[in-house]
Amino acid sequence: MTTQKPFITRPGTIALYVATAIVFLLTFSPAVALAFILVFGIPLFFMHEMPAYTTTGEKIGKYIFLTICTMIFIFLITPILVIIPLSFNAEPYFTFTEGMLSLDPSAYSLRWYKDIVQFGMLDPTGTENWWSDMWNNSTWVRAARNSFFIALVSTILATAFGTLAALGLSRPEMPYRSAITSLLISPMIVPLVITATGMFFFYSQKNLFPFYPDGLSKTYLGIILAHATLGVPFVIITVTATLSGFDRSLIRASQGLGASGTTTFFKVIMPLILPGMISGALFAFITSLDEVVAVIFLADVDQRTIPRQMFSGIREQISPTILAVATLLVVMSIALLTALELLRRRSERLRGLAPS
Structure with missing residues (x-):
């Protein structure tokens, strides 16, 4: 042959x-x-x-x-x-210089990763001040700290709530599953500006939330809950997809051996749906880290995140530092998506959909 x-x-x-x-x-x-x-x-x-x-x-x-x-x-x-x-341009421009196009090494620099002045402000002589390091600049440090803190906490909440919702929606006896699923993933479908506007009016209500008489607007808790709401649909979709191939006889076997509901979840269910949970958590984390519309509606000066700071910089004082920060965010997103792809392949191997 x-x-x-x-x-x-x-x-x-x-x-x-x-x-x-x-x-x-x-x-x-x-x-x-x-x-x-x-x-x-x-x-x-x-x-x-x-x-x-x-x-x-x-x-x-x-x-x-x-x-x-x-x-x-x-x-x-x-x-x-x-x-x-x-972002490696040696000149303070947003365009490619002749030296960059000719691949001249002197046209490239790390100045925007190392040195920055209060977002491109000039001194009275008209020359840039370069005494401030990017990572020591209070504005960017506060924005980075806010972004990662809000993204981490909101991801934990979104993963917990989304996993519980997916487990409930995956049960065949669950009534009105389609309607409830559509409602829970609506933040992903409805235009974000509409969702952010509704959150603003709801969180701005006075004397509605305990310990927050002025409302949750312009508070860290309000932004965290808003980002968790936007991240829950991603967790529901990924965990539900993982549960589609889940063998429920394992749950009955665990219960038949006398295991409690908590033990069954942590010893039987969670190890099998963990790739879906981590994938949803990564999507929720990326969504929170890149989100700017809800932050514009709900955040105060103290709660500014990196995307909000970049948005303000583009509108107020343009500086190539924005390109450096954007490059770092792109690299971080690529790393997270790579981890997501590895988890997807691991999930397929565990479910027998791909060769081990």
Whole structure:
């Protein structure tokens, strides 16, 4: 029995890819060559997976499909990736300088990661003051501390409430499951400005909350509860997806052996749904860390978070320091999403959906 070879080999693809790069680099500018290679070279690189008996129409169709997917991916990811090189700009500009485009090492600097003055303020002589370190700047330190504190506490609350809700909704005897599920995930569907407006009017009510006679607006507790509300839908969805393949006979077996409900949850249920809980917690954490609309409605000066500080900086005093902070947030988001993908694969292996 002979094995069929792919219609285009990987070495041939790489050779064609390199040849195209050289031709367009010599004929056009580097930017045009890079754009052409990304849009047309990446789909060609994956065409080697097609078998030899594939028809010409199928080859063309797959190539067009991969090209469209590549263009969509580049369109979505480019605005995020552009800020990374700009954060290393040696000049206080939001655009690429001639030195950066020519890859001059002197045009790149870590100044926006190291030095900053009160968000780009100038001294009376018109030159920047560089005595303040970014991590010693009280404004950014307070914003970072608020962001991580609020995100951590709200993630704990969202994970606890979302897991309990998912466990209840996963029971077949639960009445009105669809209606309750739609209500619980509504913060994810309803426009955020509407949700934030409702939270503002509700949390601003006086003499409604114990120990807070002036309401929960402009308090840490109010922002934490608001972020927990926005994070609960993510936990419900991920935990519910994990419970879809859960064998409930394990619960009956645990109860038959005399285990209490608490013991059954921590010894039987929780180890199996833990990947879903962690995935939902990561989504809730990212949502809280990036959220700015609810903070604008509910937060005071003392509760400013990093996104709120960045928003204020863009409106009031523009500084490339915003790009440095944005780059750090992008790197953190990529790390969290990578951990999320690893947890997803582990969950599939535990459920027998993927080879171990």
